[in-house]
Amino acid sequence: MFRKFIFTLIFFFILSQQTYAKIDIVYPTSKDVKVKSASLFFIGNTDYGSVFSINSESVQLWEDNFFVHVVPLQYGRNEIKMVSYHHGEVETLTYYVTRLKTSPAAASYSYSSYTYLPSLQKTKTVKSNATVREKPSVSSSRIIDLPEGVVLYLSAKKGDFYKIAEYGETEYWIHKSNISTPQSIEVKEQPVLSGKYVSSDDKYDYVTFNLSYPVFYTLKQNGNSVDLTLYGVQADSANNYRYTFSTDRTIIGYDAYYQGNNLVFRIAKIPDNFDEKNPLKGITVFVDPGHGGEEKGSVGPSRVPEKDINLYISRYLTEYLKRAGAIVIMSRNDDRKVPLYDRVKMAKNNNAIISLSIHSNALPNGYDPYENHGTEVHYYNENAKQLADIIKNNLVYDVHLKDNGVRKSSFALNRSTNPVSVLVEVAYMINPQEYILLKSPEFQENVAKSIKKSLEQYIFVIKK
Ligand SMILES: [Zn+2]
CATH class of the missing domain: 2.30.30.40 (SH3 Domains)
Known part of the structure; x- marks a missing residue:
């Protein structure tokens, strides 16, 4: 009873504090900003039923009364005046954006003079x-x-x-x-390769190299083979020693690590008990909802953070993958901060075959969120390109998103060659239609279904 009374008091306190036609600007995050771009997007929300304008231009309000508006900028200081009008109540808010002169392109960096x-x-x-x-x-x-x-x-x-x-x-x-x-040092201690042996278990083929100390090595995939080069190790007449692993199957995960002075090169295998009707059965998949805890990721115009949307999609995805017989490891299943390289380690330590990082996109200053949007899938290594293509094509087809392509980019979560790693930017948090979709549980579920289908197709292809 007493609690109820307190709640009522709090409720009226909140009510009395609220000014109607309030303007909540989510981006830019400061009232006085300096940029180099020719335009800047303003993202935020106002009260239900308001009439809203920026610099006297009326601005469309979307569901939840949010807005996304691109303001062109003159060089120097620009005054950006926002007015929200609501049944006789008027709220005004002024931001200042200084557009800086861009300095001429920096002289191209010369690498030759070291x-x-x-x-x-x-x-x-x-x-x-x-x-x-x-x-x-x-x-x-x-x-x-x-x-x-x-x-x-x-x-x-x-x-x-x-x-x-x-x-x-x-x-x-x-x-x-x-x-x-x-x-x-005076002279280099010549490393010695004294032997190698081949072994395997149900997850990997291994080749172990016995060295006199841990030497510099590189790994390079060429189609259906991977070259391991050990540098400075004299073998035969060459200064460097090269070992090539070849297969008539698709190369999936591979990596190398030292155990003392022994370098272990391993190539992942697809589980043998392949079931055509359930291609994901027994396949370990790492699902990584981007950001979490204090790392919100991007924030939508009505303040829904990217980390939440990534988590919801990932939960649906995990459910669908498990139903299809996959073993799923999530980097997080609640709102917490997980350091990037802990995520990468988690994927590797659980011997996942595939790693999927789920994100929702945003843009830097100067871009137009109405023009730049859609779905894109990022890969870094050759062994992830095919999976990236399949996921992107299915998302475009299944949930009708604009095709923003498959891109080679370097992120912690797609840089590893083991597991096969891609990062999905499902859609844009700051494009109005896509933001509305991203918040919808039905859309989140359809995205998950589409990605699960892609993984089935991928496993099917690489099993052949
Ligand atoms: Zn993100």
Whole structure:
């Protein structure tokens, strides 16, 4: 009884605080912003039944009274005046957006002029994902993420990057944060490959290489084969040793790791007990709802966060996959923060065959959410391209989303070669029609159904 009284009090308190025709701007997040773009989208909501305008231009209100409006910008300071009118109540809100002059395009970065080190230097990787790149720049292509403890010899330096002393035409660069302090050495200790042996279990084929210390290696897929190169290991007449794994089947997950001085190269197998009617039976799938906890992801115009939508779709997906006989591991099944590389590890440690990261998209400043929207699927490695194509094509067909293509991009959750990893950007949080769809349980369920169908088709294809 007393509780009821308190609730009533709180209710009237909230009511008395509310001004009608309130304007809630979700983006931009500050009233005074500086941008370089020629336009800026304003995203937010106002009260039910209001008439809303931005700079005297009347703005469409969608379901839940949200709006998405693109404002063109002049150079310098732009005053953006928003007015919401509701039965005689008027709320006004003013934002200032400064459009900065864009500086001329930076001179293209020259990679050619690096400095040779006075003598050969020796170092070791100190991270479990020490990235080796093609060029001395964080934006350059990744060649491989090495595990901790790999011995590297360095020959040159450019900025914060060291060049790995090598080995033919390709350059290999590593950022100093990935390695221990380099030590000058007189001569390189020649690594020795003393043997290799082949083994297998129900999940992987393995080839183990016995080395005198952990050497630099790369993995490269070419269609139905994967090349493992061990650098500086003299075998036969070549300085580098190459091992090629070939199969007449589709290459799915593969990776390599050190056990002491032994390098284990493994190639995932599809479970043998294949059931044509239930292709997902016994297949382990990792489902990763993007973001969570304090990491909201993007936020829609009526303040529904992306992390919630990703989770709802992922729950439906998990349910459908389990019904089809798959073993499903979720990175989270509630609203919590899970670090990116913990997610990647979880997928690997559970020997998942497929990893799916589920996201909903947004745009940077200067884009028009009415023009730029649709579904897109991101992959990074060759072994995930086919799965990305199947998922994207089915989503376009099944839930009638605009085809925004399959894209090669580098995210923590699609960069691993094991499992086969894709990241799905289902639709855009800031396109009005797509935001309405994303919030709808029926749509979330249909997306899940479509992705489950894609996985069945994929397993069917790779089983042949
Ligand atoms: Zn996201």
